[in-house]
Amino acid sequence: MEFPSKLIEDAVTEVSKLPGIGKKTALRLVLHLLKRDEEQTQTLAQSLTAMRTKVKYCQRCHNLSDDDLCTICANPRRDGSIICVVEDTRDVLAVENTAQYKGLYHVLGGIISPVEGIGPSDLHIESLIHRLANNIQADEPVKEIILALSPTMEGDTTAFYLQKKLRPFNLRISTIARGIPIGGDLEYADEVTLGRSILSRVVYE
Amino acid sequence: MEFPSKLIEDAVTEVSKLPGIGKKTALRLVLHLLKRDEEQTQTLAQSLTAMRTKVKYCQRCHNLSDDDLCTICANPRRDGSIICVVEDTRDVLAVENTAQYKGLYHVLGGIISPVEGIGPSDLHIESLIHRLANNIQADEPVKEIILALSPTMEGDTTAFYLQKKLRPFNLRISTIARGIPIGGDLEYADEVTLGRSILSRVVYE
Numbered sequence: 001m002e003f004p005s006k007l008i009e010d011a012v013t014e015v016s017k018l019p020g021i022g023k024k025t026a027l028r029l030v031l032h033l034l035k036r037d038e039e040q041t042q043t044l045a046q047s048l049t050a051m052r053t054k055v056k057y058c059q060r061c062h063n064l065s066d067d068d069l070c071t072i073c074a075n076p077r078r079d080g081s082i083i084c085v086v087e088d089t090r091d092v093l094a095v096e097n098t099a100q101y102k103g104l105y106h107v108l109g110g111i112i113s114p115v116e117g118i119g120p121s122d123l124h125i126e127s128l129i130h131r132l133a134n135n136i137q138a139d140e141p142v143k144e145i146i147l148a149l150s151p152t153m154e155g156d157t158t159a160f161y162l163q164k165k166l167r168p169f170n171l172r173i174s175t176i177a178r179g180i181p182i183g184g185d186l187e188y189a190d191e192v193t194l195g196r197s198i199l200s201r202v203v204y205e
Numbered sequence: 206m207e208f209p210s211k212l213i214e215d216a217v218t219e220v221s222k223l224p225g226i227g228k229k230t231a232l233r234l235v236l237h238l239l240k241r242d243e244e245q246t247q248t249l250a251q252s253l254t255a256m257r258t259k260v261k262y263c264q265r266c267h268n269l270s271d272d273d274l275c276t277i278c279a280n281p282r283r284d285g286s287i288i289c290v291v292e293d294t295r296d297v298l299a300v301e302n303t304a305q306y307k308g309l310y311h312v313l314g315g316i317i318s319p320v321e322g323i324g325p326s327d328l329h330i331e332s333l334i335h336r337l338a339n340n341i342q343a344d345e346p347v348k349e350i351i352l353a354l355s356p357t358m359e360g361d362t363t364a365f366y367l368q369k370k371l372r373p374f375n376l377r378i379s380t381i382a383r384g385i386p387i388g389g390d391l392e393y394a395d396e397v398t399l400g401r402s403i404l405s406r407v408v409y410e
Contacts, residue, residue, distance in 0.1 A: 002301055004276055004294065005269045011256035014249040018234050029223050031294065033257055034269075041257035044219040045250035051216035052238055052246035064210045064239070071209055089209065090236060096207055 060131065062107040062124045064089045072096075072105060079103045080140035085128065085162065086148050087111050087155075095148060103146075106131070111149065112158040120161055128162075132169050144172040151178050265336065267312040267329045269294045277301075277310060284308045285345035290333065290367065291353050292316050292360075300353060308351075311336070316354065317363040325366055333367075337374050349377040356383050 003009035008030060016026035033041045057063070058070035061083075065071070072078055072092075082103030086092055092105050108123040135142050145166055149155035159175060166173055179197035180189050189197075208214035213235060221231035238246045262268070263275035266288075270276070277283055277297075287308030291297055297310050313328040340347050350371055354360035364380060371378055384402035385394050394402075 002298075004263075004297065005260055005271045007252075007256045007260045007271055008269055010252045014245075014252045017245065017249070019237050020230070020233075025225070027295065027298070028225075030253075030256060032224050033253065034260065038257055040222065041253050044222070045254045047212075047215045047219045048235075048238065048246050049250045051210075051212040051235060052243055055210055055212045055239065058209075064213055066210045066212055088236070090232065092209065093207075093232070 058107075061105045062109055062127070063092055063105055077102075081143045082146065083128075083131075083142055083144075084146040084148050087150065087158075091148060103144075108158070111154045112161060113154045123158075125162065125165065129165065132166070132171070135169070142171060144174060147173065147175045149175075263312075266310045267314055267332070268297055268310055282307075286348045287351065288333075288336075288347055288349075289351040289353050292355065292363075296353060308349075313363070316359045317366060318359045328363075330367070330370065334370065337371070337376070340374070347376060349379060352378065352380045354380075 003012065008027075011030045012023060012026045015021060015029055016023050018026075021029075033044070054066075056065050056067065058065040058073055059068050060073045061070060063070040063072065067074070079102045082101075083106050084095060084101060084103055085106045085108060086095065087108055087110065089107060092107060095101050095105075106124065106128050108125065108128075110118050110123050112118060112120055112123070132142060145162075147159045147162060149159050163173055177200065178193065179200060180186065180193065186194065208217065213232075216235045217228060217231045220226060220234055221228050226234075238249070259271075261270050261272065263270040263278055264273050265278045266275060268275040268277065272279070284307045287306075288311050289300060289306060289308055290311045290313060291300065292313055292315065294312060297312060300306050300310075311329065311333050313330065313333075315323050315328050317323060317325060317328070337347060350367075352364045352367060354364050368378055382405065383398065384405060385391065385398065391399065
């Protein structure tokens with residue numbers, strides 16, 4: 001595509017570097033900004049720069065944060081006796097959206113993946129160990145770790161590694177239930193999921 | 206969705222104002238930028254601001270441009286005797302991509318649409334008339350106007366209006382061919398398009 005303006009071309013090139021956005025979509029977005037107030041573009045540019053330069057990571061759970069401690073870790077009403085271990089911030093948001101969990105989090109910042117060259121030392125595993133080692137002196141000792149990782153090969157590997165590492169602390173270690181999604185149709189469920197849901201059946205009490 | 210950081214929330218809000226981008230996609234884009242070099246975000250923000258504040262419109266054809274005249278109008282190798290009238294810059298790019306047209310353009314900046322309250326006076330029609338009125342003194346007088354507007358109700362209305370307005374100039378006025386797309390299947394063509402393609406059949410010479 002030959003652009004009539006170098007400025008447009010540069011903007012389109014930069015926007016199309018974002019994942020899932022091709023040249024045509026980028027051009028549509030740029031032309032949209034051109035039609036709107038100059039202020040909208042300024043606010044967009046400023047909020048992106050501010051976010052990228054000023055955002056921090058929580059010193060305790062490595063979640064994204066504006067301060068040294070994230071709003072979840074700093075909230076005294078959260079249950080400090082449970083830690084939910086997740087891959088990244090998006091998973092924290094996903095669990096928070098369920099409104100079913102009131103404990104704390106630990107964000108690994110990735111998942112063990114030999115293919116992508118990500119090993120345990122690249123993740124925030126040491127800091128989780130450290131967090132649990134300091135646990136004995138805490139007011140509210142940790143009693144349970146929930147491993148909320150994706151049910152993929154990498155997720156299972158990471159969960160297996162963490163289980164081994166966490167065993168010495170004598171905590172309850174759990175994982176989120178795998179099974180048929182709510183609203184899902186048995187007929188269309190894959191055999192692995194359906195098989196697992198039969199093995200992990202829940203007894204009516 | 207409750208964000209752990211106000212900075213992230215602001216960025217997501219701004220990004221999700223773009224057309225076709227919802228909150229989830231915006232969050233994915235923002236987290237992607239966070240994983241990349243700070244420089245990438247800076248370049249993106251700067252290119253958007255530069256584009257929005259510095260881009261101009263060509264004084265002759267109203268195409269987007271870095272200078273007073275766009276690269277197409279300023280190019281002496283373009284054929285000044287044909288003007289292709291289009292709705293917006295994206296159409297210029299689409300026609301340019303075909304590499305089948307070497308004339309000039311005139312960008313209307315929209316299309317007559319009573320529903321959206323856009324009338325002829327909101328478009329760059331007067332400047333097209335002015336361009337043709339000054340035609341007699343030009344080195345390379347305009348001989349043909351191609352109306353390359355979308356085959357919709359609004360496009361046809363605009364084309365009809367322009368034909369009436371341009372009649373006094375005694376030029377050849379044409380429109381792009383409507384018919385079965387290349388690679389299209391007769392069986393699946395709609396009856397209006399197929400009917401039009403029979404009426405506008407091309408005789409083998």
